[in-house]
Structure formats: structure tokens, C-alpha cells
Amino acid sequence: MLEDGKISGRQAAFLIISTILPTSIMLLPGIIYQEAAQDSWMSIILVTFFGMAAGLVIAALGMRFPDKTIVQYAGLLTGRVLGKAIGLLYIVFFIYINTFVIRQFGELLVTMFMPETPLLVFLIGLMMASAYSIRCGLEVLARVNEIVLPVVLGLLLLIVLLIIPEMQAQKLTPVLEKGIVPVLRGIYYPALFFAETAVMLMIIPFLNRPRKAGGIILKGIVTVGLFQLLTMLATIMVFGPRTARIQFPVLILARQISIAELIERAEPFVMLIWVLGGFVKVAVFYYCAVLGTAQLLNLKDYKSLVLPTGVLLTVLSVLLWGDVLELTRQITKLLPPVFIPIEAGLPLLLLVLARLRGNRGGGR
Amino acid sequence: MSRSIFRKLLSMKPKPDNKRVSPARAVPAGRDKLSGELAADLDMLRNVLGNSMDLVIREFMLCDTRAALVYINGIIDKEALRENVLRALMVDTKMVNTPGYSSGNSLAARVKENVLSIANVKEAVEIGSILEGILGAGIALLFEGDHTALTLKLPAFETRSVGEPQTESVVRGPREGFVEYLYTNLSMLRRKIKSPDLRLERMQVGRVTGTDVCVAYIKGIANPKIVEEVKKRLERIELDGVLESGYIEEFIEDAPFSIFPTVGNTEKPDRVAAQLLEGRVAIFTDGTPFVLTVPYLFLESVQASEDYYSRHFSSSLFRSLRILALILTTELPALYVAISSFNPEILPTPLLLTMASSREGVPLPAIGEVLVMGVIFEVLREAGVRLPRPVGQAVSIVGALVLGDAAVSAGLVSAPAVIVTALTGIASFVVPSQSDAQIFIRFCFTIMAGFAGFFGLFLGFALILIHLASLRSYGTPYLSPLAPFSKGDLRDTFTRFPWWAMGGRPRVIGWRNPRRAGNVSPPAPPGDKRNSRGEGDG
Numbered sequence: 021m022l023e024d025g026k027i028s029g030r031q032a033a034f035l036i037i038s039t040i041l042p043t044s045i046m047l048l049p050g051i052i053y054q055e056a057a058q059d060s061w062m063s064i065i066l067v068t069f070f071g072m073a074a075g076l077v078i079a080a081l082g083m084r085f086p087d088k089t090i091v092q093y094a095g096l097l098t099g100r101v102l103g104k105a106i107g108l109l110y111i112v113f114f115i116y117i118n119t120f121v122i123r124q125f126g127e128l129l130v131t132m133f134m135p136e137t138p139l140l141v142f143l144i145g146l147m148m149a150s151a152y153s154i155r156c157g158l159e160v161l162a163r164v165n166e167i168v169l170p171v172v173l174g175l176l177l178l179i180v181l182l183i184i185p186e187m188q189a190q191k192l193t194p195v196l197e198k199g200i201v202p203v204l205r206g207i208y209y210p211a212l213f214f215a216e217t218a219v220m221l222m223i224i225p226f227l228n229r230p231r232k233a234g235g236i237i238l239k240g241i242v243t244v245g246l247f248q249l250l251t252m253l254a255t256i257m258v259f260g261p262r263t264a265r266i267q268f269p270v271l272i273l274a275r276q277i278s279i280a281e282l283i284e285r286a287e288p289f290v291m292l293i294w295v296l297g298g299f300v301k302v303a304v305f306y307y308c309a310v311l312g313t314a315q316l317l318n319l320k321d322y323k324s325l326v327l328p329t330g331v332l333l334t335v336l337s338v339l340l341w342g343d344v345l346e347l348t349r350q351i352t353k354l355l356p357p358v359f360i361p362i363e364a365g366l367p368l369l370l371l372v373l374a375r376l377r378g379n380r381g382g383g384r
Numbered sequence: 385m386s387r388s389i390f391r392k393l394l395s396m397k398p399k400p401d402n403k404r405v406s407p408a409r410a411v412p413a414g415r416d417k418l419s420g421e422l423a424a425d426l427d428m429l430r431n432v433l434g435n436s437m438d439l440v441i442r443e444f445m446l447c448d449t450r451a452a453l454v455y456i457n458g459i460i461d462k463e464a465l466r467e468n469v470l471r472a473l474m475v476d477t478k479m480v481n482t483p484g485y486s487s488g489n490s491l492a493a494r495v496k497e498n499v500l501s502i503a504n505v506k507e508a509v510e511i512g513s514i515l516e517g518i519l520g521a522g523i524a525l526l527f528e529g530d531h532t533a534l535t536l537k538l539p540a541f542e543t544r545s546v547g548e549p550q551t552e553s554v555v556r557g558p559r560e561g562f563v564e565y566l567y568t569n570l571s572m573l574r575r576k577i578k579s580p581d582l583r584l585e586r587m588q589v590g591r592v593t594g595t596d597v598c599v600a601y602i603k604g605i606a607n608p609k610i611v612e613e614v615k616k617r618l619e620r621i622e623l624d625g626v627l628e629s630g631y632i633e634e635f636i637e638d639a640p641f642s643i644f645p646t647v648g649n650t651e652k653p654d655r656v657a658a659q660l661l662e663g664r665v666a667i668f669t670d671g672t673p674f675v676l677t678v679p680y681l682f683l684e685s686v687q688a689s690e691d692y693y694s695r696h697f698s699s700s701l702f703r704s705l706r707i708l709a710l711i712l713t714t715e716l717p718a719l720y721v722a723i724s725s726f727n728p729e730i731l732p733t734p735l736l737l738t739m740a741s742s743r744e745g746v747p748l749p750a751i752g753e754v755l756v757m758g759v760i761f762e763v764l765r766e767a768g769v770r771l772p773r774p775v776g777q778a779v780s781i782v783g784a785l786v787l788g789d790a791a792v793s794a795g796l797v798s799a800p801a802v803i804v805t806a807l808t809g810i811a812s813f814v815v816p817s818q819s820d821a822q823i824f825i826r827f828c829f830t831i832m833a834g835f836a837g838f839f840g841l842f843l844g845f846a847l848i849l850i851h852l853a854s855l856r857s858y859g860t861p862y863l864s865p866l867a868p869f870s871k872g873d874l875r876d877t878f879t880r881f882p883w884w885a886m887g888g889r890p891r892v893i894g895w896r897n898p899r900r901a902g903n904v905s906p907p908a909p910p911g912d913k914r915n916s917r918g919e920g921d922g
Contacts, residue, residue: 030869129839134726141836145843152847156854163853163867164846285730288838295842 022314022322025159026228029236034169035162036217036240039304042297043121044213044248045176046128046268049255051352053263056206058192060263061252063206068245070207071214074364075237078217081371082224082233090221090367091315097373106366107316110221113362114309115333117216118302120351122146122337125298127344132271133291143334146295150303151330154310155323158226161303168296175289176247179270180254182277182286187257210248212356215363217241222308267348306333411511418509422450422528425511429454429524432515446473449491450528454514459521461540468501469523469536492532495525504537519594543568549651549673551816557693561651566596566670572653573600577660581605587618590626597632598668600656605663605889605897610858614665614678629669629676636667636678639855643821646857648680655689663894665858679857679893681864683877685817686710691880700879707878709814712807713822717754718829718841720804724750726837743798751834753797757805758827760787765809864892882906 027035052060085093090110095103126142153161196203217237224233255269258276266272270293274286310329314322341347411432418425426441433439442453451473455465473495496505508514509532514524517535525534546568549561562569570584581603589597597618601611617636626632629649638646650656651673656666659677667676686706691699724743728736746753764783771779788806791797812822825848832840855862865873873890875881887901894900 028868134837134839137836137839142839145836145839149843149846149850153850153853156850160850160854163861163863164849166867166869167849167853167863168846287730288727291838292842295839296846299846 022311022319023158023226025157025162025226027159027162027223027226028228029232031162031166032220032223032227032233033236033240033243034165035223035300035304036220036237037243038165038169038172038297038300039219040213040216040240040244040301041247042172042294042301043124044210044244045251045270046294047124047351048210048213048248049252049269050263050266051209052206052252053256055209056202057197057261057264058194058256059196059203060206060256061192061249062203064210064245064249064252066203067207067210067214068241068248070211071217071241071245072238074211074215074367075217075220075241076234077364077368077371078220079224079234079237081367081374082221083231084371084374085225086230087225089223089225089312089315090370091312094370097370097377104316106370107312109362109366110218111309111312111316113359114219114222114305114312115329115336117355117359118305118309118333119337119340120347120355121298121302121305122333123341123347124351125294125302126337127347128268128271128294129291131344132268133287140334140338143337146299146302147330147334149299150306151326153299153303154307155326158223158307161300161307165300168300172293172297173247175293176251176270179274179277179286179289180250182279183254183258183273186276187254188260189257191257191260192253209352209356212359212363214241214244215360218363218367219304219308221367222311306330411515416511418511418514418526418531418533420529420531422452422526425526425533426452426454428511429514429518432511433518442470444470444474446491446495446527452526453523454518454526455523456518456521459539459541460523461538464502464538464540465523469525469538472499472501473525490532491527491530492525492534495527496534500534500536502536502538506535506537508533508535516594539567546572552650552652552655552689554688554690554693557690558652558654560653562653562673562675564671564673566598566668569653569668569673569675570598570600573656573660573666576653576657577602582660585615587615589618589621589623589632591622591624593625593627595626596670597626600660600666600668601664602660605661605894606665607663607893607896610679611665613858614667618667626669626671628672629667629674632667632669633676636676638857642851642855643824644682644852644855644862645817645820646678646680646855646862648677648684648817649674650677650689651675652689658689658692661900662890663896679860681857681860681892682852682855682862683866685815687876692883696880696882703878703880706814709811710818710822713809713811713814714825715829715841715845716804716808716811717758717826718833718844720800721751721754721830722833722837722841724800725834739798739800742800745795746798747796749834750801751830753801754804754830755827757797757801758808758830761805761809762823860892865890 048064049060052063056063081090085096088096091107093103094106097103098106122143125146126139129142130137130139153164217240220233220237224230227233227236251270251273254273255263255266258273259266259269263269271287271290274290277286306329310322310325313319313325313329319325341350411428415428419428422443426443430439430441436456438457440453440455440457444451444453453465453469492507496507506513506517508517508524514526514533514535517537518524520537521539521541522535522537525536527533543565544563546560546563548559552561560572562572573584574582579602583599583601583603585599587597587599588594599611599614599618614636618632621632621635623631623635633645633647633649634640636647648659650659656675656677660666664677664679667678669676686703688702688706691703723731724739728740731739743750748756760783764779764787767779768776788802792799792802808826812819812826815822825844829841829844832844834840836843852863853861853867861868864870865877870891872888873892875886876890884901884904884906887899887904889895889898889900891898
């Protein structure tokens with residue numbers, strides 16, 4: 021086995037939350053608000069259901085092959101050549117989506133915290149931490165996340181709690197001003213994030229009880245949905261229509277906090293959420309890419325791939341986009357139609373195929 | 385990378401030729417058994433021991449046979465030698481030849497059975513084992529014409545009396561600490577755990593020193609795999625001398641290249657007993673009061689033995705304080721640097737103004753101030769540990785007045801930097817078992833914060849966290865029970881639940897025997913129905 025570690029259901033659920041939450045709470049509120057305005061919170065509830073459905077498809081597929089990753093079992097379902105192609109597609113997907121995350125990570129730090137520091141400093145720092153954790157294996161990443169995630173969620177709750185005095189509930193009205201259509205349109209983009217449970221296609225074989233994968237994914241998605249809903253509501257109630265123009269609403273929320281002239285600006289908290297959460301998110305995708313490549317090439321050990329992949333990710337994330345505007349445009353326009361089919365569509369197709377062929381790879 | 389280079393360097397070292405730990409090495413080949421000729425055997429012993437000045441050989445007549453006592457002056461009990469050995473052998477020996485009394489054939493066996501009123505007597509045939517007996521605080525008894533000798537263990541040498549340990553002082557709890565003599569230490573442990581399941585297994589480590597090492601565990605609670613692993617690692621040690629348990633620690637720890645200790649040490653018997661009861665294994669080393677315990681987990685460093693003796697509210701509170709101190713001592717200087725050089729705007733305005741005015745005119749940047757003051761503090765601390773006591777006052781005057789006060793009033797260092805350094809220094813004494821790691825982390829974090837502000841600090845935090853998560857101590861993850869998370873064990877980490885609520889042994893270590901209490905229930909006034917139910921949640 022390339023990876024001898026096993027992770028518990030709790031650790032897996034935590035990993036799912038960390039894979040989706042850090043970037044989604046930072047980016048989504050503004051983008052959803054552009055579509056669904058004050059009803060954005062309904063979009064989030066709906067997209068959570070979509071995420072649950074996608075997660076169940078992924079879990080159902082993974083549980084048919086409880087000891088294999090998608091790179092390994094795609095060949096069993098579709099034949100050798102097509103299987104390798106699907107494996108490669110997922111590896112490219114994991115790398116490509118990760119470059120977006122990495123660049124976004126750096127851009128936020130540069131624009132909001134340290135405008136004079138070069139972007140590469142942040143990217144290299146982040147990749148160092150991710151590469152180190154991956155070299156230590158999935159178990160270590162899962163353990164780190166078990167400590168990181170409660171901190172991240174706790175700080176998020178703290179920010180929302182401290183901002184309560186600034187909230188105005190009437191900013192949520194009128195409800196469904198323009199009918200249900202904007203709410204539905206608001207699902208489109210966040211669906212990309214809520215289907216990121218696709219990483220489980222690579223991680224299910226390392227669960228200590230792969231049969232529980234479905235429940236684990238549901239737990240993860242529901243938690244993400246709850247926190248997303250909370251931040252969305254807080255953002256709408258504090259900023260109202262201004263939300264649409266704010267790039268990183270949670271950060272601006274934290275800046276608004278002022279309690280007894282003692283806690284003035286909680287920005288370092290946001291940075292802690294962003295650095296720790298972002299690092300785990302990047303590491304999970306990074307791990308999937310490295311492990312998938314090793315399996316595709318039938319290597320004995322994935323550790324030799326960690327450094328080259330890391331360099332590739334760093335370089336790509338710098339070279340692919342000239343500036344933030346280009347990055348943001350690509351994220352909103354290009355990504356959903358390309359990535360949602362890979363995250364949820366292809367697994368569904370493979371699941372149908374597996375059902376038709378009656379393939380159960382569990383015994384092997 | 386550095387590890388593999390280090391390994392290569394290590395393997396270039398010439399291999400040690402001799403593995404066995406035994407005085408038998410000194411015996412010429414072919415003459416490793418007693419010849420039965422007393423004079424020749426004594427010569428042999430004298431030669432092997434190099435005619436040492438403290439070697440005593442006393443020849444006498446046992447009835448009509450020549451016999452000799454061999455011992456080393458100063459390490460045996462002379463009183464017992466006079467009363468129970470010499471007197472018996474020279475005066476009360478009539479019964480040796482009395483037919484009804486004697487059993488066994490050789491003279492040695494008869495003497496052992498009938499004459500010697502000493503408990504620990506062994507028959508020895510080989511010169512090696514006789515030498516071992518003599519050097520291990522015993523007396524050898526040789527007889528003319530007999531191929532068997534007797535070794536009597538009669539240790540008596542100057543030892544320090546049991547006192548209060550210097551490193552772990554307590555307000556409430558036992559005040560006795562281990563001493564340098566192994567058997568006194570073992571007796572202290574036996575006195576605490578009167579169970580036949582307490583296992584004490586003797587090993588010898590050190591090719592020249594032949595140091596006695598004892599592996600202690602409780603059968604049925606400790607994980608046999610860990611016990612085996614400990615013994616295996618101890619057997620692998622090839623070293624001339626073991627003078628302190630630190631020598632052993634470096635050979636048996638899991639992560640020799642980590643700044644974090646993966647083997648615990650303590651000089652308190654009550655602490656060792658508690659560790660054994662949780663399923664750990666203790667390693668006693670002769671010649672040092674410091675006993676090693678494995679597996680050692682990160683959170684043990686914030687647990688004091690006193691936590692379990694004082695009331696659980698205060699224990700829980702103090703544990704949280706210790707964790708706070710651990711965070712302060714590692715991160716405060718870095719935070720100061722990050723805030724004052726990168727993000728001063730996050731401070732409330734009045735505080736910001738105060739800080740800015742005190743920083744005015746200071747030549748060094750914040751990171752320079754904090755690093756210089758940090759190094760000065762470490763120097764003062766190290767000086768304080770080493771110097772003779774009367775000089776101490778001078779050091780504290782120089783440290784506090786000259787370096788602190790004068791530096792600030794001369795405008796070399798800002799007052800906040802001095803406050804930060806002082807607070808950091810004080811906080812570093814709260815969790816002494818992680819003191820090495822604390823210093824490294826503090827300086828690394830400070831430098832990283834100097835380069836990249838909060839990002840550097842958080843990145844450093846993430847790196848340390850990954851490192852901690854990757855460590856294991858004898859198979860147990862170092863960060864457990866936090867990661868991997870274990871709900872039941874959380875009762876005894878940040879808080880200390882009352883004893884009646886901690887019926888379960890810590891699962892990560894003592895999982896083989898998960899319950900340490902019967903049905904426990906909180907105490908209740910007489911007549912309360914909870915008393916009769918007799919059930920707790922554990």
C-alpha cells in the first residue's frame with residue numbers, strides 16, 4: 021500500500037469540513053449575494069442539499085470499492101485505457117483546483133494584510149507546510165486537522181458572536197422579492213464548493229470503516245452548510261446590499277468588531293482561520309494529486325512526488341493568472357461548468373456503470 | 385536529508401568489538417572456572433582485579449579446611465560480615481560436620497545450608513560470576529579443594545537519604561523523592577504498589593560500568609508489546625558507561641531528532657506509581673534519582689502530580705493556566721514583533737500611542753530588541769543555575785537593575801520589550817518538562833514573525849503542529865488524546881475531573897485494562913438515593 025495509515029470517521033468528516041469551509045466562507049457570501057440578494061441564505065440551504073446528494077453519489081461509488089481509490093477502480097469499470105484517462109483527469113483536476121486555492125490564499129494575504137510583501141513568500145510558506153504534512157502521511161494530516169478545525173470553527177463562531185450588536189434583522193426583508201429564480205441561480209456557483217467532497221474518492225479506502233463513508237460525508241456537508249448559513253446571515257444582516265461588492269466579507273466583518281474599546285479589530289483571527297484552514301485545504305488536494313499520480317504510475321512510494329508536485333503547484337498558481345481580477349473572473353465564470361461535472365457528474369456516471377455491470381471490487 | 389548524512393557519519397565509526405556486559409571478559413581464556421586450589425584461585429582473583437588497594441582477602445580455617453573471604457572494602461556491610469559470616473564460620477562451625485545436620489555434598493553447599501545466616505547466598509562456579517558478586521557489593525567465600533564458591537550479597541555503602549525532590553516540589557502530596565541507589569528506589573515503589581502484578585525486571589547496561597537497570601510495569605495493565613519494545617531497545621544499547629538515565633533516554637527515544645521529549649522523567653515515586661497504574665512502563669537506572677517513563681505524551685507536560693491531590697476545580701484551573709503559560713512563553717515575543725512591526729493598527733488606539741511613544745528613539749527594530757533581551761535572559765538564567773549561591777544576589781542586581789532598568793532609561797530597549805521578555809521568561813518556568821522545546825520554538829517563532837508578521841507566526845505554529853502530530857512515543861501518538869481524539873480521555877487533559885468521574889483508564893495507553901475503578905458514583909449525603917444506586921457513568 022502507498023499509504024498505510026487509517027483515519028477514523030471523525031477525522032474524515034473533519035477533513036471534509038476543512039476541505040470546503042475555509043475558502044467557501046471567505047469567497048461565497050459576496051458572490052451568492054450578487055445573484056440572490058437578501059435571500060442568499062436560502063440558496064445555501066438548497067446547495068447544502070445538492071452537496072449531500074453529490075456526497076452520497078461519491079460515497080456510493082467509493083463503497084463499492086472500499087479498498088481502492090478512483091484512480092485504481094476507474095480502470096475496472098471502463099477498461100484500462102479509459103480508466104487511466106479518468107485517473108489522469110482527476111489528478112489534473114486536483115492540481116488545477118488547488119492552484120486556484122493557493123493563488124486565492126496568497127492574494128487575500130497580500131491585498132488585505134501585507135500589501136508590501138511579495139506573493140511568493142506566502143505561497144512558498146504555505147506549500148512548505150503542506151508538503152511537510154503530506155510527507156508525514158494522511159494520518160498526520162488528519163491529526164493536525166483535528167486540532168486546527170476546532171480552532172477555526174471556534175474563531176468563526178466568536179467573530180459572528182461579537183458582531184451581533186451590528187446586525188439588523190430587517191436587512192433580510194423583503195423575502196423572495198423577485199421570486200424563487202434568483203435563489204436557484206445562487207446555487208450554481210457554490211455548488212462547485214459543496215461538491216468538493218470529491219476528495220473522498222481518494223480517501224475512502226483509508227477510512228477505518230469505509231462502509232460508513234456515506235454518513236461521514238453527510239455529517240461533513242451539513243456542518244459546512246450550517247457554518248456557511250451562519251456567516252451568510254451575519255454578512256447580510258450587517259452589510260445589507262453592500263455585501264455584493266465586498267470581496268472577503270468575513271474579514272470585513274471582523275474589522276467591524278468593536279467591544280468595549282478593548283477588542284477593536286479581530287483581523288488576526290481571520291488570518292489564523294485563513295492560514296490554518298487554507299493550509300489543510302491545500303494539503304488535502306495536494307495529497308490527492310500526489311497519491312493519485314503515484315497510483316497511476318504504479319509507484320511504491322508517493323514521497324518522491326511531493327516536492328515536484330509542490331513546485332509545480334506553486335509555479336502554476338503564480339503563472340496562470342496575471343492579477344486578482346483575472347483570477348476572480350475565471351473562478352466565477354470558468355470553474356463551475358468544468359469542475360462540477362468532474363466532481364459530481366463523472367462519479368454519477370461511473371456509479372450507474374458500476375450498477376449496470378454489477379461490479380463489486382470489494383473482494384479484491 | 386540531514387538525518388541521512390548523520391546516519392552516514394555514524395556508520396563510519398568503527399564498530400565496538402565487545403558486546404557482552406560482564407566482568408568475565410577480564411578472565412584469561414581457558415581458566416574461567418575455579419580450580420579448587422585455593423591459593424591459585426585467590427591469585428587469579430587478585431590478578432584479574434589488578435591487586436586493587438581496596439580488595440580484601442581474608443584466609444581462615446573452617447574446621448580443618450582452608451577457606452578465604454574476598455570482598456571490596458567500603459561497599460559491604462562489615463557488621464553483618466563480622467556477626468553473621470565470620471563468627472559463624474570460625475566459631476559455630478561444629479555442625480558443618482555433624483552428620484544429622486549436613487545435607488548436600490560439597491562443603492560450599494553445607495556451609496550455605498547450615499552456617500550462614502545471610503539471606504542472599506548463591507553458589508558460583510565460574511570466576512566471572514564470582515567477580516560479579518564481589519563487584520556488586522558482595523563477599524565471595526572460597527574453599528580449599530572445592531570447585532564451588534559462595535557469593536553473599538551484603539551491600540552497605542554511603543547513600544543520600546531520601547529527601548524532597550528539587551525539581552518537582554509540591555504544596556500538597558508526598559515529599560519523598562528517589563535517591564541514587566536503585567534498590568531504595570524500588571522499595572519506595574513497592575511500598576506504594578502492594579500488588580503481586582508489579583513486575584521489576586533487571587537488566588545490565590554499560591559494558592564497563594555494568595549499570596543495573598530495572599524495567600517496572602504492572603502486568604495486566606501495561607501493554608506487553610510496549611514492555612517488549614522497551615526491553616528490546618534497552619538490549620540494543622552498546623555503550624561503555626551509563627551514568628545517568630539521560631544516557632539511556634537518548635538510546636530508547638522514538639524521535640532523536642525532535643526538540644520534543646518522547647520519554648518522560650520524574651524523581652517522585654508517587655508519580656511513577658501513577659504512571660504505572662495508567663499502563664505505562666518505568667525504567668529505573670542505578671545511580672540517578674531520575675526515572676524514565678514511556679510512553680510520554682505531550683499533554684503530560686502540563687499535568688502535575690499535585691493536580692490529582694488537590695481539589696479538582698483548582699487543578700483544572702491551574703492546568704488551563706499552564707497551557708496559557710506554554711502559549712505565552714512560545715508566542716508572546718513573536719506576537720510583539722508581529723504587532724509592532726507589521727500590524728500596529730490592531731491595538732486599541734490608547735495602547736498603540738503608549739507603545740509608540742516608548743518605542744520612540746530606540747535604535748533596534750522590535751525583532752532585534754526581543755531577540756537580544758531573550759538571549760540576555762537565557763544567559764542570566766543559565767548563570768543563575770550554575771553559580772554558587774552567594775553570588776546569586778549580584779547576578780540578580782545586574783540582571784534586574786543594570787540590564788532592565790538602565791537599558792530602558794538609556795533608551796536602548798523599549799519598556800514593552802522588557803515586559804514581554806520578563807513575562808516570557810517567567811512563563812517558561814511553568815512547564816519545565818518542555819523547557820528545551822520552548823526556547824527553540826520561541827526564537828524560531830520570533831524570527832519568523834520578524835520576516836512575515838502574523839503570517840510567519842501562524843505558519844510556524846502550523847509547522848510545529850504538523851511535527852507534533854507526526855511524533856509517536858512507543859506507538860502512541862504524541863498529541864493524543866487530542867489528536868487522534870479520544871472523548872473519554874479528555875476528562876484528564878485540560879481539566880481534571882473528580883476521581884469518581886474518572887473510572888476509565890486513559891484509553892490511549894491503558895486500553896488493555898480499561899477500568900480502574902468499580903462502579904463509581906459521586907459522594908452523596910446519607911439517605912440520598914444516589915448512594916444506593918451505586919452506578920456512575922465512568
